[in-house]
Amino acid sequence: MALLPNLLGGLRALFRKKKAEQELNEELHDYLEHAVAEKMTAGMSREEALRAARLEMGNAEAVKDQVRDQGWESLVEAMWRDLRYGARQLSKNPGFTTVVVLTLALGIGANSAIFSAVNAVLLRRFPFPQADRVLFLRQVTATNPGLLISIPNFEDYRRQQRSFQQLTLWRSGSVNLTGGDHPERVVGSFVSDNYFDVLGVRTIAGRTFRPGEDQPGAEPVVVVSHQAWVTRFGGDPKLLGRHLTLNNESYTIIGILPAEFRATWLSSSDVYLPASHSPAYHMDRADPAMFVVGRLKDGVTRAQALADIATIESRLAHDYPDAMGGMHVELTSIPEMEATESSASPLLMLLAAVVILLLIACLNVATLLLARGSARQQELSVRTALGASRTCLVRQLLTESLLVSVLGGLLGLLLAFWLVWSFADLLPFDVPTRAALDWRVLLFTLSVAMFTGVMAGVVPALRLSRMNPAAALTTGTRTAGHAGHRLRSGFVVAQMALAIILLIGATLLVKSFRALLAIHPGFAGQQVLTMEYRLPRNKYPSAIEQWNFHRTMVEHVAQVPGVVSAAVVQALPLSGNWGEMPFTLPDQPEVRPGEKPTALVNLITPDYFSTIGSPLLRGRAFSDQDGTDAPRVVIVTRSFAAKFWPDEDPIGREIQFSDSSVGSNGSPQVRRATVIGVAADVKQVHLRDPDRPLLYLPYSQSPAIFGTLIVRAAVDPSGLTDSIRRAVWSVDKDQPVWRIRTVAAVLDQQVASDRLMMLLVSAFGGLALLLSVIGAYGLLSNTVNQRKQEIGVRMALGATPSSVLRWVLKQAVRLTLVGGVLGIAAGLVATRFMASLLYGVTTADLSSFVLGWGLMTLTALLASYLPARRASRVDPMVTLRYE
Amino acid sequence: MRDKPEPSGLVQGTLDMLILKTLALEPMHGYGIGLRIEQISGGIFQVNAGSLFPAFRRLEREGWIKGEWRATENNRRAKYYMLTEQGRKKLKSETREWETQTAAIARILAASLGEL
Numbered sequence: 001m002a003l004l005p006n007l008l009g010g011l012r013a014l015f016r017k018k019k020a021e022q023e024l025n026e027e028l029h030d031y032l033e034h035a036v037a038e039k040m041t042a043g044m045s046r047e048e049a050l051r052a053a054r055l056e057m058g059n060a061e062a063v064k065d066q067v068r069d070q071g072w073e074s075l076v077e078a079m080w081r082d083l084r085y086g087a088r089q090l091s092k093n094p095g096f097t098t099v100v101v102l103t104l105a106l107g108i109g110a111n112s113a114i115f116s117a118v119n120a121v122l123l124r125r126f127p128f129p130q131a132d133r134v135l136f137l138r139q140v141t142a143t144n145p146g147l148l149i150s151i152p153n154f155e156d157y158r159r160q161q162r163s164f165q166q167l168t169l170w171r172s173g174s175v176n177l178t179g180g181d182h183p184e185r186v187v188g189s190f191v192s193d194n195y196f197d198v199l200g201v202r203t204i205a206g207r208t209f210r211p212g213e214d215q216p217g218a219e220p221v222v223v224v225s226h227q228a229w230v231t232r233f234g235g236d237p238k239l240l241g242r243h244l245t246l247n248n249e250s251y252t253i254i255g256i257l258p259a260e261f262r263a264t265w266l267s268s269s270d271v272y273l274p275a276s277h278s279p280a281y282h283m284d285r286a287d288p289a290m291f292v293v294g295r296l297k298d299g300v301t302r303a304q305a306l307a308d309i310a311t312i313e314s315r316l317a318h319d320y321p322d323a324m325g326g327m328h329v330e331l332t333s334i335p336e337m338e339a340t341e342s343s344a345s346p347l348l349m350l351l352a353a354v355v356i357l358l359l360i361a362c363l364n365v366a367t368l369l370l371a372r373g374s375a376r377q378q379e380l381s382v383r384t385a386l387g388a389s390r391t392c393l394v395r396q397l398l399t400e401s402l403l404v405s406v407l408g409g410l411l412g413l414l415l416a417f418w419l420v421w422s423f424a425d426l427l428p429f430d431v432p433t434r435a436a437l438d439w440r441v442l443l444f445t446l447s448v449a450m451f452t453g454v455m456a457g458v459v460p461a462l463r464l465s466r467m468n469p470a471a472a473l474t475t476g477t478r479t480a481g482h483a484g485h486r487l488r489s490g491f492v493v494a495q496m497a498l499a500i501i502l503l504i505g506a507t508l509l510v511k512s513f514r515a516l517l518a519i520h521p522g523f524a525g526q527q528v529l530t531m532e533y534r535l536p537r538n539k540y541p542s543a544i545e546q547w548n549f550h551r552t553m554v555e556h557v558a559q560v561p562g563v564v565s566a567a568v569v570q571a572l573p574l575s576g577n578w579g580e581m582p583f584t585l586p587d588q589p590e591v592r593p594g595e596k597p598t599a600l601v602n603l604i605t606p607d608y609f610s611t612i613g614s615p616l617l618r619g620r621a622f623s624d625q626d627g628t629d630a631p632r633v634v635i636v637t638r639s640f641a642a643k644f645w646p647d648e649d650p651i652g653r654e655i656q657f658s659d660s661s662v663g664s665n666g667s668p669q670v671r672r673a674t675v676i677g678v679a680a681d682v683k684q685v686h687l688r689d690p691d692r693p694l695l696y697l698p699y700s701q702s703p704a705i706f707g708t709l710i711v712r713a714a715v716d717p718s719g720l721t722d723s724i725r726r727a728v729w730s731v732d733k734d735q736p737v738w739r740i741r742t743v744a745a746v747l748d749q750q751v752a753s754d755r756l757m758m759l760l761v762s763a764f765g766g767l768a769l770l771l772s773v774i775g776a777y778g779l780l781s782n783t784v785n786q787r788k789q790e791i792g793v794r795m796a797l798g799a800t801p802s803s804v805l806r807w808v809l810k811q812a813v814r815l816t817l818v819g820g821v822l823g824i825a826a827g828l829v830a831t832r833f834m835a836s837l838l839y840g841v842t843t844a845d846l847s848s849f850v851l852g853w854g855l856m857t858l859t860a861l862l863a864s865y866l867p868a869r870r871a872s873r874v875d876p877m878v879t880l881r882y883e
Numbered sequence: 884m885r886d887k888p889e890p891s892g893l894v895q896g897t898l899d900m901l902i903l904k905t906l907a908l909e910p911m912h913g914y915g916i917g918l919r920i921e922q923i924s925g926g927i928f929q930v931n932a933g934s935l936f937p938a939f940r941r942l943e944r945e946g947w948i949k950g951e952w953r954a955t956e957n958n959r960r961a962k963y964y965m966l967t968e969q970g971r972k973k974l975k976s977e978t979r980e981w982e983t984q985t986a987a988i989a990r991i992l993a994a995s996l997g998e999l
Contacts, residue, residue: 006944023962024936027913030961031932034914057932066933070940 010073024067028060079399086400096372097404100365104408104452106767107361109415110354112445116420118347119440126334127260127267128199130295134266135302135331137167137292137309142326142595144580148288150323151281153316157292160312163305164294168192169214169275170266171290174534176736179245183729183736185534186228188246189269190278190290196223198295199266206240206255214274221274222251226259228270246271247279247536248734265338266293279537279705286323286658293334306331326595345836346757349505352833353764356502357771358448360495362456364771367491369401369460370484371782380464393465401457402450409449416445463487485783492775493819496856499768500823501830504852506765508831508841509758511848515840516751522682523573524613525743528710529717529724530572532739535705539734544628546703549731554605556727557711562720564712567611568699570603572708572743573682574750578602583657583695585644586672599640600684600694603704608696609679611712612743619651619677622698632673632701637681640693650675655695659702673697687750688839709737717742757837765852769859772819776860780812780867791871792879801872808871812864816857824853898930898938900981903966903974906948910965912955913939939964947973 013020032053039049057063068074090097128134137157139146148171149157158167168191175188189195193209196202203223213221222244224233233239244251251273261267275281280289296305309329317324373380380393388396420437463484540546550568557566571577582596591597606622609615617638626633634655641650653675681691699707709728713720721740728737784791791804831843841848905911905919917930942948947970955961966974 004946006946009944026960027962028932028936030912030959031914033959034912034918034961038914038918060932063933063936066937067940070937071944 006072010071010076013068013071013073014076021064024064028057028063032057078395082396082399083403085396086403089400090403093372096368100368100404101408101411103361103364103771104405104449104456105411105415106771107354107358108405108409108412108445108448108452109419110412110764110767111358111448112413112416112441113419114347114350114354115444116416116437116441118351119438119444121347122344123440124335124338126264127258127262128201130200132333132335133296134199134334135164135294135296135305136334136337137294138330138332139288139313139324139327140330141328144598146288146327146330148280148290149292150285150287151283151289152285153324154290154292156316157309157312160315161294161305161308163297163300163308165297166194166198167292167294168195168198169290170195170293171275171278171280172265172269173279174532174738175246175271175273176248176534176536176734177244177246178248178734178736183734185736185738186232186246186270187268188271188273189266190273190275190281192275195272198293200295201257201261201267203255204258206253208255209274214276216276218274218276220249220251220277221254222246223255223257223272224253225257225261225267225270225272227262229256232270244271246273247277248539249277249536264334266334279534285320302331326592346753349834349837350757350760352830353502353505353761356498357764357768358452360498360768360771362452363491363495363498364775365401365404365452365456366460367488367495367775367778369397369457370463370488370491371778373397373460373464374484374786376464390465394461397461397464398454398457401461402453405449405453405456408452409445412449413442413445416441459487488779489815492772492779493815493822495768495772495775496816496819496860497822497826499765499772500820500852500856501827502761502765502768503855504823504827504849505831505834506758506762507848507851508834508838508843508845509754509761511841511845512838513751513754513758516687516754518840519683519687521574521687521747522614522680523743525747526613527713527715527717528612528743529713529720530575530708530710530739530741530743530746531724531737532572532575532706532708533728533735533737534707535735537705539732540705543703546705547628547700549735550605550699550703550707553709553728553731554607556730557709557724560711560720560723560727562713562715562717563724564714565607565611566709566711567608568603568605568707568709569608569612570699570704570707571684572710572746573612573684574687574746575708575739577708578685581657581695583655586654586656588644597644600692602684602694602696603699603702603707604696605699608710611710613712614682615680617678617680619675621677622696622700626698626700628700630701632671633676633698634673635677635679635696636675637679637691637694637696639681639691640695641678643693650678671702673701687747710743754837754839769856772856773859773863776812776815777863777866779815780808780864781870783811784808784867784871788874788879791874792876795874796876796880804874805868805872808868809861809864812861812868816860819860820853820857823856824849827852897981898934899942900974900977901928901930902935902938902942902964903947903970903977906964906966907971907974910951910963912961912963916964942970945973946970 032050035053035056036046036049039052040046044052136147137149139149139153151169154167154169161167170189170191172187172189174185177184177186191209191214193211193214196208202208204226206223208223209221212218224239229235229239236242239253239256242253244253251271257267257272275290278290282289296302306329309331313324313327313329317327383393384390417437535546535549540549554566554568557563571579579601580598581601582598584590584596604622606624606626609621616635619635622633622635636650636655644650645653654672655675656670656672659669659671679694679696682694683689684692684694709724711717711720711724725737725740728735791799795801795804827849828844835843901920902916905916905923908919911919913932913935917932917935921929939948939950943950943964947967948964949967950962950964952960953963
């Protein structure tokens with residue numbers, strides 16, 4: 001195929017049109033001259049020869065047309081002509097164009113905005129190659145997801161496995177950074193020496209760990225993230241070789257990671273430290289200490305790897321029955337680990353909502369195009385009569401609808417950019433949504449715009465091009481085809497049905513949100529400020545030193561003017577921190593390991609209940625008498641007592657547990673503690689959880705290095721931040737505190753994503769309502785306008801204004817009834833997919849359906865009253881005279 | 884005036900081949916090509932401008948012929964078409980194809996029951 005000459009010839013014809021035309025003219029002229037000369041040689045006179053030659057050649061313009069049609073450029077020209085014609089048509093009707101473009105921009109923009117979130121969260125790219133072959137090893141029991149694995153078990157897996165290139169350790173945690181003006185907190189990852197080899201990541205400067213650098217006793221080295229390099233160290237080009245004091249120990253910086261290495265569990269830390277420096281690193285086989293991650297060897301399937309690991313696991317279970325009872329292994333890839341149900345289903349619901357909104361916008365625009373089409377009947381008929389083929393007309397009409405949809409798409413893209421830039425921070429995902437405004441979003445928007453243009457334009461184009469020009473030309477603009485009217489009624493009904501789905505969904509979410517707000521978390525956190533800290537283990541190695549810090553700090557903070565009381569809790573309720581531990585009840589029959597009951601566990605200091613505002617129901621709170629060497633005590637929650645000692649007095653009962661579960665110092669010991677009180681239930685993990693059994697232990701008897709300081713103030717506590725921080729530094733000037741926020745803010749964060757869902761879907765529902773009401777109103781007004789004469793005749797023949805009013809309203813009622821039935825039926829199916837997002841309301845909630853349907857029906861009927869009244873005020877004399 | 888034989892329509896798709904053949908003899912302008920085809924065919928094929936010029940454009944685009952403005956014998960400017968290397972190859976393959984087909988068609992038309 002001669003592609004190049006074809007292309008060049010076409011381009012020449014397009015861009016040097018005048019020259020090409022001139023040459024063609026000249027060539028034809030020359031042809032004619034030759035013919036004349038030939039005929040004159042045969043004996044004709046010049047005039048005769050010219051006439052004969054012209055006759056032979058035929059119409060020169062027709063020949064030229066035929067020549068032009070040979071190249072592809074003629075199609076381009078036709079499309080360009082259509083485009084210019086379409087643009088002229090649209091600019092002649094600025095009102096129509098504005099409405100259509102805005103409608104489409106709303107629909108497309110909402111889609112692009114939500115898609116950018118989907119793009120960021122669900123279609124996310126991981127900053128290391130073949131992320132789906134990087135697997136987490138898990139030791140699952142009936143009650144534990146088994147994310148953490150003990151170091152001795154890891155060593156055995158690492159030596160015996162055959163399926164992974166390598167296995168590596170990982171665990172993140174807050175790290176104290178000192179040496180600056182104030183102590184600061186950075187997020188650290190504690191990893192094995194081969195961590196970056198497993199992920200397949202190289203540094204942009206310096207190196208990663210050498211073999212052996214993760215072992216205890218090795219020279220402390222640290223790799224820093226690109227972000228930390230830029231924000232904390234000002235992009236210092238001589239950073240390598242500098243020293244950082246982390247957790248009270250001096251580390252040498254050996255490498256800087258690339259900028260893309262961020263935003264996943266495994267890549268979101270500021271600093272990467274050797275695994276043995278983790279406070280969780282213990283050689284106790286019964287203490288699950290760190291995450292284990294591995295990259296599959298090439299050609300090894302997950303099933304093979306799982307079988308391999310399971311063999312090792314059963315060997316370990318045989319050798320160490322106490323530590324490994326009731327476990328089985330599972331493998332989970334990083335994308336699976338992070339694509340949690342909690343982020344997928346709200347996003348997919350939002351996507352469904354905006355798709356519905358877009359469909360409504362399409363139908364709306366299709367209705368408008370049809371309506372305008374009947375007004376353009378004469379224009380189209382004239383063009384048909386002048387020889388435009390049906391293909392020509394369809395192409396022309398589709399070009400117009402594509403033109404408006406592309407304009408709408410561009411505007412929609414601007415809208416989406418604005419939405420994402422303004423509201424990305426509100427999205428409850430830890431993924432950089434703004435960065436996701438990439439070429440995928442552009443491509444998506446473009447495709448949606450094209451799809452919209454065709455969807456909205458194809459039916460009107462086919463319908464309008466099918467007219468009989470003779471009939472249209474003779475009868476003028478009066479006839480609106482009956483079939484066209486039926487089609488538009490169908491479009492309006494479909495819009496109402498779709499809007500009803502969104503309105504029902506929005507109502508369900510509003511009810512669910514109100515139910516969420518009505519949940520009592522079990523504490524009253526007004527005017528309570530909280531902040532977290534973690535003590536470096538090398539500075540506070542013993543239990544007594546740790547306890548002394550917590551105790552002294554609480555005393556100092558309580559002295560700060562404006563502070564009512566202060567306490568330390570290990571895991572603040574609803575903060576995202578929590579702990580769970582297995583235990584046994586000596587007064588109840590013994591169970592096998594792995595089948596032990598578990599409960600949430602929390603460490604507190606004496607004034608905790610009064611500070612956070614959670615009532616103690618029975619017995620006493622912890623006090624100074626429950627010292628390190630005093631008899632061990634425990635407080636249980638109401639639901640703990642109800643579950644394990646129903647109808648009995650829990651006070652004085654005993655609970656037995658291993659203190660490795662609550663952050664041991666040294667070798668773990670089995671402890672036995674007496675119940676001294678019963679506290680109210682609190683929502684520890686999620687606001688919407690049912691009440692879960694919880695045990696409180698005193699910090700004094702089970703010290704830990706991590707704590708959350710809570711401070712109740714007499715006034716608004718945010719002004720106290722600085723003085724509280726200074727009080728902490730008066731105990732240890734190198735101890736940073738972080739996540740400084742009020743308990744009210746913590747509570748609010750629990751419902752933030754639900755609030756956002758509710759607001760977004762309500763906004764979409766409102767838009768859908770508006771669009772479909774405009775659709776219904778437009779249809780009825782148009783009907784009334786087109787049938788003015790008929791109405792006039794009817795009234796002249798004795799119809800009363802009220803009967804005309806009823807006649808129009810009857811049509812409106814018919815439309816809304818059909819739309820309502822369809823909408824409710826579709827809503828019953830559609831809302832089922834929302835079940836996981838709702839709290840305290842079922843998907844088939846009757847009142848939500850009635851409300852959603854009623855809102856649509858009522859608004860549509862109100863809107864149709866206007867054209868109905870206009871119809872009833874038609875003056876028969878005026879319309880008949882107009883005839 | 885000489886007695887003209889009844890003109891006949893061209894078999895579909897053969898005009899391109901005839902133009903290529905004409906140009907294989909010598910470069911020629913538009914009218915000359917039409918005239919040459921008519922003369923050689925003994926007046927059987929009369930090709931009018933409406934068929935010729937679109938065909939020129941088509942063949943030019945395919946790269947089989949190319950046009951060049953030259954002075955004519957009576958000192959006017961005319962666009963002369965000539966065969967390209969590709970066009971020569973095309974003509975060869977077209978001719979072979981045509982011969983195969985006409986031979987086959989001739990055999991079919993000449994067939995009588997006895998030969999089957």
